[in-house]
Amino acid sequence: MSLASIPQNSHLGRTLSVLRDVTSRPSGAVGLSLVLFHLILAVISPYIAPFDYRTMNAAMMLTGPDGVHWLGTDHLGRDVFSRTIQGGREAILVTGIATPIAVAWGGLVGIFFGLIGGRVDEVMMRFVDAFLSLPWILKMLVLIVTFGTGIEVLIPTLAFFYGIPVIRIARAATHDVVARDFVAAARARGQSRMTIMRKELLPNVLDALMVEGAMRWSWMLLAFSSLSFLGFGVSPPTPDWGLMIADARGFMSFAPWGVLGPVIALSTLIIGINLTADALAKALGIDRAQKAPV
Amino acid sequence: MTDTPVIQLSDLSIGFTGRAGHTLPVLRNIDLTVRPGESIGLVGESGSGKSTVALAAMGYLKRGLRVLGGTARFEGHDMFALKRRELETLRGGQLALIPQNSGQSLTPTLRIGAQLTEALRLHSRLDPAQFPDRVLELLGQVRLPDPQTITRRYPHELSGGQQQRVAIAMALAGEPRALLLDEPTTGLDVTTQAHILELLRDLARETGMAMVYVSHDLGAIARVCDRVVVMYAGEVVMEGSARQVLTAPTHPYARGLLASIPKLSDPHLPMALGGRPPAPGGAGDGCAFVDRCALASDLCRATRPMLAPGPGGAPVRCHHADRADTLPMSSQGDHAARAEAGTAPVLSLQDLEIRYSRPGLLDRLRGREDTRPATVDDITISIAKGETLGLVGESGSGKSTILKTIAGLLPPAGGEIRFDGDAPLPRSVEQRGPDHLRRIQLIFQNPDDSLNPRHTIAEILEQPLKLYFGLSGTALQDRCVEILERVRLGGHYLDRLPSQLSGGEKQRVAVARAFAANPDLVLCDEVTSALDVSVQAAVLELLNDLKAAQGTTYVFVSHDLAVVRALSDRVAVLYQGRLCEIGPSAEVYALPSHPYTEVLLGAVLEPDPDTAPKLTADDVIELSPPAKGCPFQRRCPRKIGARCDTDTPPWQTRDDGHAIRCHIPLDDLHRQQQADS
Ligand SMILES: Nc1ncnc2c1ncn2[C@@H]1O[C@H](COP(=O)(O)OP(=O)(O)O)[C@@H](O)[C@H]1O
Ligand code: SF4
Ligand code: SF4
Ligand SMILES: [Mg+2]
Numbered sequence: 001m002s003l004a005s006i007p008q009n010s011h012l013g014r015t016l017s018v019l020r021d022v023t024s025r026p027s028g029a030v031g032l033s034l035v036l037f038h039l040i041l042a043v044i045s046p047y048i049a050p051f052d053y054r055t056m057n058a059a060m061m062l063t064g065p066d067g068v069h070w071l072g073t074d075h076l077g078r079d080v081f082s083r084t085i086q087g088g089r090e091a092i093l094v095t096g097i098a099t100p101i102a103v104a105w106g107g108l109v110g111i112f113f114g115l116i117g118g119r120v121d122e123v124m125m126r127f128v129d130a131f132l133s134l135p136w137i138l139k140m141l142v143l144i145v146t147f148g149t150g151i152e153v154l155i156p157t158l159a160f161f162y163g164i165p166v167i168r169i170a171r172a173a174t175h176d177v178v179a180r181d182f183v184a185a186a187r188a189r190g191q192s193r194m195t196i197m198r199k200e201l202l203p204n205v206l207d208a209l210m211v212e213g214a215m216r217w218s219w220m221l222l223a224f225s226s227l228s229f230l231g232f233g234v235s236p237p238t239p240d241w242g243l244m245i246a247d248a249r250g251f252m253s254f255a256p257w258g259v260l261g262p263v264i265a266l267s268t269l270i271i272g273i274n275l276t277a278d279a280l281a282k283a284l285g286i287d288r289a290q291k292a293p294v
Numbered sequence: 295m296t297d298t299p300v301i302q303l304s305d306l307s308i309g310f311t312g313r314a315g316h317t318l319p320v321l322r323n324i325d326l327t328v329r330p331g332e333s334i335g336l337v338g339e340s341g342s343g344k345s346t347v348a349l350a351a352m353g354y355l356k357r358g359l360r361v362l363g364g365t366a367r368f369e370g371h372d373m374f375a376l377k378r379r380e381l382e383t384l385r386g387g388q389l390a391l392i393p394q395n396s397g398q399s400l401t402p403t404l405r406i407g408a409q410l411t412e413a414l415r416l417h418s419r420l421d422p423a424q425f426p427d428r429v430l431e432l433l434g435q436v437r438l439p440d441p442q443t444i445t446r447r448y449p450h451e452l453s454g455g456q457q458q459r460v461a462i463a464m465a466l467a468g469e470p471r472a473l474l475l476d477e478p479t480t481g482l483d484v485t486t487q488a489h490i491l492e493l494l495r496d497l498a499r500e501t502g503m504a505m506v507y508v509s510h511d512l513g514a515i516a517r518v519c520d521r522v523v524v525m526y527a528g529e530v531v532m533e534g535s536a537r538q539v540l541t542a543p544t545h546p547y548a549r550g551l552l553a554s555i556p557k558l559s560d561p562h563l564p565m566a567l568g569g570r571p572p573a574p575g576g577a578g579d580g581c582a583f584v585d586r587c588a589l590a591s592d593l594c595r596a597t598r599p600m601l602a603p604g605p606g607g608a609p610v611r612c613h614h615a616d617r618a619d620t621l622p623m624s625s626q627g628d629h630a631a632r633a634e635a636g637t638a639p640v641l642s643l644q645d646l647e648i649r650y651s652r653p654g655l656l657d658r659l660r661g662r663e664d665t666r667p668a669t670v671d672d673i674t675i676s677i678a679k680g681e682t683l684g685l686v687g688e689s690g691s692g693k694s695t696i697l698k699t700i701a702g703l704l705p706p707a708g709g710e711i712r713f714d715g716d717a718p719l720p721r722s723v724e725q726r727g728p729d730h731l732r733r734i735q736l737i738f739q740n741p742d743d744s745l746n747p748r749h750t751i752a753e754i755l756e757q758p759l760k761l762y763f764g765l766s767g768t769a770l771q772d773r774c775v776e777i778l779e780r781v782r783l784g785g786h787y788l789d790r791l792p793s794q795l796s797g798g799e800k801q802r803v804a805v806a807r808a809f810a811a812n813p814d815l816v817l818c819d820e821v822t823s824a825l826d827v828s829v830q831a832a833v834l835e836l837l838n839d840l841k842a843a844q845g846t847t848y849v850f851v852s853h854d855l856a857v858v859r860a861l862s863d864r865v866a867v868l869y870q871g872r873l874c875e876i877g878p879s880a881e882v883y884a885l886p887s888h889p890y891t892e893v894l895l896g897a898v899l900e901p902d903p904d905t906a907p908k909l910t911a912d913d914v915i916e917l918s919p920p921a922k923g924c925p926f927q928r929r930c931p932r933k934i935g936a937r938c939d940t941d942t943p944p945w946q947t948r949d950d951g952h953a954i955r956c957h958i959p960l961d962d963l964h965r966q967q968q969a970d971s
Contacts, residue, residue, distance in 0.1 A: 012789060014748075181744035184802045187723055189758060189811075190731035199757075203748035 021283035028279025033273025038088060038265075045086045051079035051215040053086055053239045064253040072257035074248060083239035086260035088269065090234045091241065094151060097218040102220070103105045103213040106163030106275035112171025114178065114196075121171070128167055136161060137226065144232050154233065158223065162216050166209070177201050180183060207284045211226035225266055241266045298370070300472045300504040301351050308355065308365035309574065318575035319362060320346055321528045325601070328472065333498050333505035335519035337512060339571060339826045342796070343528040348474045351506065353381050356922060366938070369471065387417040387468035394477040397457030400449040406433075406460055407445030410467060417468030421912060428633070432463040435500075437493055441858035454689075455486035459493065466497070472504040479514055483688040483853060485512040486895040488907040491517045510826055512555060513899030516540055517907070524548045527571045527582035531603060534608030536903045544604040544615040546587045549623045554831040556856040558898050562862050570796055579612070584959065588621060589614045617868040621719065634878075640714055640847045641700070641815055642676035644798055647708035648692070648699050648871070667919045669705060670695050670871035677864075679814075682841070682848040684862030684879065686855055686934070692871035693851040695811045697817045700849070701736045703728055714814070732762040735808035739820035741800035745792040749804055751778070752788040758810040773810075780807040797894055798829030802836065809840055818850045822857060834861055855898055859883055864951075867891045869926050870919035877952030886964035888954045924957070931965065 022028035051069075057077030065072045071080035113121045131139075140157060166240045177183065178201070186196045227233040228242030236243065241262035248258025309319040328334050336344045349356065350366050353373030366373045368389055373381065373527065380968045394400070401409055410429045420428055433441035436459040449457055465473060475494070479487040482616070483636060495518050498505050515522055515536065522539040524532040524547065532545040545548050550567040557564075566733055569586040572578070580595040581587070587594065593613050604610035605619075612618065648670040670692040677683045685693050698704040700711060702723035710718040713730065717738040721725045731745055732868055738744035745754055755774045759765045775785040781802040792800050801821060818837070820829040838861065840846060852858050859879055860867055866876040867888060875888035882891065896908035910931040919925050923939040930938065937957050946960050947953040954960060 013789075084388055142824075181738040181740065182746040184703055185736065185738065185744050185807075186757070188703055188736050189728070189730075189761060190723060191757070191761065192729060199749075204746070207748075 018280075018283045022276070022279045024281040025282065031272045031275025031277075031279060034268050035276055036232050038092065038269045038272065040087045041085055042092045045089065049079075049082035049085060050111035051082040051217070053078060053083045055079070062251055064255070064259070065257055071261045072242070072255065074108050074121070074258050075251060075255075080244075080258060080261050083244060084241075084265050087239040087241040087244055087262055088265060090238060091221055091228075092269075095158065095217055095224055098162065099213055099217040099220055100156045101155070102161075102163035102216055103166055103209055104163075105159070106166025107170045107205070107209045109163075110167040110172075111174045111201070113167070114171040114174025115201075117178075125168070125171065130165060131164055132168075136223065140223070140227065140232075141232070144227070149227075149232050149235070154224070154227070158220050162220050162223075163277050166212055166216065167214045170209060171203060173205045174201065177204045202278040211277055211281045211284065214273055214280060218273040218277070221266070221270055221273070299327045299329050299367075300332075300369060301326070301353065301506065302365075302367045303327075303347070304365050304367070306347075306350060306366055307362040308350060308359050309362045310358045310360065312575065316575060317362065318573075320359060322577075323364070324350075326351075326523060326530070328504045328506060329364070329497070330504055332441070332521060333519045334505060334508060335515035335522040336508045336525060336673045337510060337515055337522060338525035339551075339828060340510065341571060342525040343477050344510075344525055344923060346528075347525070348391070348476055348506055348508050351472075351474060352385055352391055352854060354385075367926040375454060386413075386465075388471045389474070390465035390468060390470040390472075391474045392461055392465050392476065392478050394480060396461035397454055397459075400450055400457060400460060401537075404448070405445065406449065406452070406698060407448050409460070409683075410445070410464060412466045413467035421905075424453070428467075432466055433460075435466060435497070435505045436460070436463045438463075453486075454482055455489060458482065460484075462490075462497075462542075464492070466501075470503055472506070474506045474508070476508045477510070478507075480509070480511070481849070484855070484894060484899075485688065485897040485909070485911065487514065488899060489912075491899070492907075492909065494518050497703050511899070512540065512552065512901035514649075516901050516903045516905075517899055524551070527577055529611060530573065530609075531583070531611045532604075532608065533601075533610075534606065537752045538608050540901050540903055542606055542619070544606060544608065544610045544618045545612050546589055546614075546618055546621055547583050549587070549621045552623050552901060554828040555901055556831070556834070556854070556860045557900060558856045558859060558883070558895065559900070561840055563834055564827075564831040566575050566835050567828040568866070570798070589617055598889055602926055606774075614956065615646055636917060638679065638715060639676040639712075640679045640681075641701070641707065641849075642712045643673050643696075644712070645709035646673040646696070646699065646706050646711070647671045650695075660748075664845060667921050667970055668695050668871065668948075669919075670699075671919075672872055673709070675873070675876065677846055677847055677849065679847055680841070680845045681864065682850055684858035684865040685849060685868060686853065686858050686865060687868035688894075689853060691868045692869075693853075693868060694819050696868075696870070697736060697819050697849065697851060700817055701734060702731075703736075728762065732758075732811045733814040734817070735811050735813040735815070736817045737808050737819065737821050740824045741792070741797065741804045742824075744804050745800060747792055749791070750788065751790050751792070751795075754792075754807055754809055755788075756802060758807060762811050777806045777810050778803075780809065780840070793890045797825050798832060801825060801829075801833050801936050805833070805836060805840070809846075812844075813846065815847045815849070820852055821850075823852065823854065838859065850934060855883075855894060867894070872919065872925040873955065874926065875954045876951075877948075877954075878950060881948075881950060886954065886960050887967065888926075888956055889958075889963075890926045892967060893898040893929070893931065924955075932958060932963070945971060 012132065023032060055078060057073065060073050060077040062075055063069060063073050069079050069081065071084060113124050140161060145155050183196060183200050186200050224233060225242035228240045229246045232242055234240035239248055244262040245259050252259055303324050306321060306324040307319055308321040312318045319864050326347065335465045336347060338344050338892045351368065353366060353376060362375050368384060371384065407429055410432060412427050414425050414428055430441045431447060433444055438444050438456060438459050452460065479490050482490065491514055507515060507519055519536050522534065522536050523530055524539060524545060526547050532539060532543060532548050539548060543552060553565040554567050555564055567586060572582055580597060581599050584590045584594045591614065599613045601609045601611045604615035649668045651666065673696060674684065685696065687693055695704065699706050705721040713719045719730060723731065730866060752774055755777055756770055759770055759773055774788060778785060778787055783799060783802055795803065822833050825833060834857065841848065850858060850861055863881045864877060865879045865882040867874045867882065867890060869890045873889045875882060887895065893911045896910060899907055909928045920927055923941060924930065924943045927933060927938045934957055943955050943957045945953050945955050956963065
């Protein structure tokens with residue numbers, strides 16, 4: 001076997017083939033395009049926006065869509081289109097940082113409890129369940145009211161709360177993997193605990209965590225927008241979908257364009273993430289097997 | 295009884311669109327007619343399209359599949375033209391399916407009675423007031439004792455065989471005119487399987503319904519089917535009466551399939567059918583079997599044979615069916631490699647006792663002993679170098695438990711394990727030295743579970759090589775290739791992931807991983823149970839060759855007595871974690887036998903329509919061994935009385951080392967058994 005025979009089917013190959021599998025599914029192709037579209041837009045929107053998002057125009061309050069203001073103007077005469085395309089920047093930034101943190105800490109804790117098992121594990125899971133049964137918005141509001149808003153509070157808060165359900169997933173995935181024969185085989189071979197953890201366990205648990213991460217991201221986006229909507233997120237005049245929906249809501253009966261832009265933007269991103277997560281789960285084989293009808 | 299077919303598939307082709315956009319057929323031109331009261335067996339390797347045919351008869355296609363041509367009719371209805379609503383009323387009602395593992399897919403949170411009532415509500419035209427009586431009637435029909443009690447049970451309170459009976463009862467709720475069964479007994483114990491098959495036979499006779507029985511198990515097919523259809527690569531290659539297909543098959547593939555089945559009556563290794571079937575769309579213009587066929591000619595490569603009446607009159611798809619009888623049909627493989635006699639034991643187990651449950655904390659504080667009977671107890675066996683010891687017993691008898699304990703994964707509660715005459719082996723892997731770890735290797739039942747799906751074959755093989763021999767670089771690479779070649783795979787497999795291999799190839803990799811350690815003792819836990827018969831034969835042959843080449847000692851665990859017979863020098867029979875019988879395999883398979891061995895042997899199904907299994911004991915699964923007396927006391931058909939309940943039976947050993955543990959004197963036992971057979 002020479003070095004010239006570069007692995008064609010190994011790990012890089014697997015990543016590529018999973019990616020190909022994702023994009024070959026209608027849900028994956030549509031979802032991934034939506035997500036990429038939003039990510040690119042978040043980066044380039046400040047350069048392509050036709051108007052400054054702060055520019056108010058008292059003469060042009062709540063005008064309908066036309067050739068100049070494609071999505072009309074808001075109650076301060078600002079261009080809704082320019083504000084919509086930039087309205088996801090903050091949300092994507094905050095959740096984009098908070099999601100990996102949530103998955104990382106939740107994943108580590110979950111794997112830990114999954115490995116030790118027994119009583120301690122069961123007691124801890126009761127705590128997790130109890131915590132999860134409280135309405136999330138309540139928990140977050142308590143924290144934000146205590147520590148204030150702003151990115152430096154929002155990121156850790158979101159990362160903390162959204163890491164907790166990840167514990168459950170990671171623990172369940174760990175339990176599943178630990179019970180499999182390849183772990184028993186590694187133990188019987190005399191492999192060290194570290195090697196078993198790193199080589200046998202992690203790669204398999206990571207699959208489940210990746211799908212979970214995508215799901216968490218979409219929920220976190222929704223949470224972030226809800227906080228903004230309630231006035232605890234982004235502060236004006238920075239454009240943000242949640243905030244824009246809150247501002248324009250009062251005029252919805254006669255100026256519906258104000259809500260339309262941010263609502264479509266937010267929902268397409270969330271739908272995009274969900275579709276991608278769905279296709280990813282199927283490509284990784286995490287999907288539940290289809291049952292034949294009886 | 296009219297002669298209009300219940301199920302009729304005409305020229306049915308089903309396929310899917312591949313990556314490159316081509317249409318790839320999964321079924322090609324299937325013609326199948328099932329008449330009322332007939333039971334048809336569909337056989338073939340996994341992937342041959344058996345289940346797709348059964349599902350198509352219900353008008354159901356797995357996701358991604360579509361009909362390329364032809365029709366599927368049930369009592370004249372064109373199943374693929376029916377509206378969803380109409381299909382749904384037919385399915386489960388007049389046309390019922392019992393899928394694989396259906397016993398396990400009962401709703402766990404509902405009592406059996408409620409589940410059957412629901413099935414009646416959906417599929418029967420009875421007045422709801424009659425449901426309770428009908429539920430009892432159905433349970434009686436599937437021969438469940440005390441139906442009244444069963445209705446109040448939850449599925450987990452039933453044994454696997456009982457669950458399967460309930461699943462059958464549910465299928466019968468709509469008084470189906472046709473019943474489709476997809477591997478209904480796969481995964482059940484031999485005794486349970488034999489009982490379920492008898493039930494199906496009787497039901498078919500009583501109700502006059504048609505049955506389509508899908509299985510890779512020719513023994514089961516021989517028991518319940520009048521007619522057998524052999525499938526290969528999505529085609530029907532032969533069709534005929536069960537007798538004709540099983541005793542005088544005219545298709546080379548059917549003959550190969552029969553030759554690859556280990557038979558109880560035959561101590562040879564079964565013959566492996568080399569190669570593997572073509573992938574969908576890969577069959578080319580000629581015969582799909584051409585790459586594996588001993589009779590293949592240029593004609594076979596150039597033109598696809600048509601299904602036409604062959605030598606015995608039965609339709610066969612082969613250009614040279616007239617010469618098929620030159621091919622062997624029974625196993626003419628080698629005798630298993632034998633141990634050199636009289637060598638010192640490699641492994642000896644002394645009074646081994648194994649428990650899963652540890653006494654609770656409180657009991658330990660109070661210094662109380664665990665009083666429940668141990669899961670495995672009183673195991674004393676010694677195995678000579680180069681010998682193969684077969685370990686047989688029903689599921690739950692403790693076979694895997696014993697192997698795990700030898701491997702150090704499950705420390706014993708008592709007794710000792712000696713390896714190679716040394717001092718007793720440390721109880722757990724963590725305490726064992728690298729040399730012991732290397733010399734004892736374990737191969738698991740299911741390669742999908744024992745090979746990490748995220749590791750390439752190279753990584754899988756490198757693990758033991760790095761760990762035990764510290765190999766690296768090109769030496770490591772070369773060794774991997776060498777090992778792969780030893781299990782008849784090539785270096786081009788190194789970069790693949792397990793999911794890119796077939797079941798048989800995966801199990802070869804698992805074997806290769808064990809042999810990479812250069813072991814002296816290999817523990818094989820049901821290593822062929824997850825494989826097709828033809829692949830099983832190849833893996834058995836491989837294990838035998840490796841043993842012949844390296845003098846390896848095996849402990850070979852299986853619930854399949856014929857497989858054990860083919861490979862083992864000595865056989866030990868286990869019931870409820872206790873040994874019943876041990877001896878040279880020829881002796882264990884001959885009379886006298888321990889009453890439990892007798893029950894096991896009687897339940898084995900042979901692919902021969904003329905042999906019927908002898909069912910002497912009930913197929914109940916006991917949850918725990920009795921506290922005293924003979925472990926088999928509750929099911930023993932030869933039980934002699936109270937002594938069996940109270941006194942541990944003695945070992946009765948004969949000169950040749952054949953030992954039976956029973957209160958009945960061997961001569962009496964022999965006489966009784968001869969009189970009964
Ligand atoms: N992890 C476990 N915990 C508790 N009991 C177990 C466990 N694994 C197996 N058992 C029990 O031990 C007995 C023997 O099981 P096993 O060794 O798997 O049998 P076999 O391999 O012969 O099918 C059975 O009664 C089974 O229920
Ligand atoms: S047609 Fe030829 S290749 Fe095919 S089974 Fe018959 S003899 Fe073999
Ligand atoms: S000791 Fe009694 S119960 Fe046990 S096998 Fe012999 S006859 Fe049967
Ligand atoms: Mg087992």
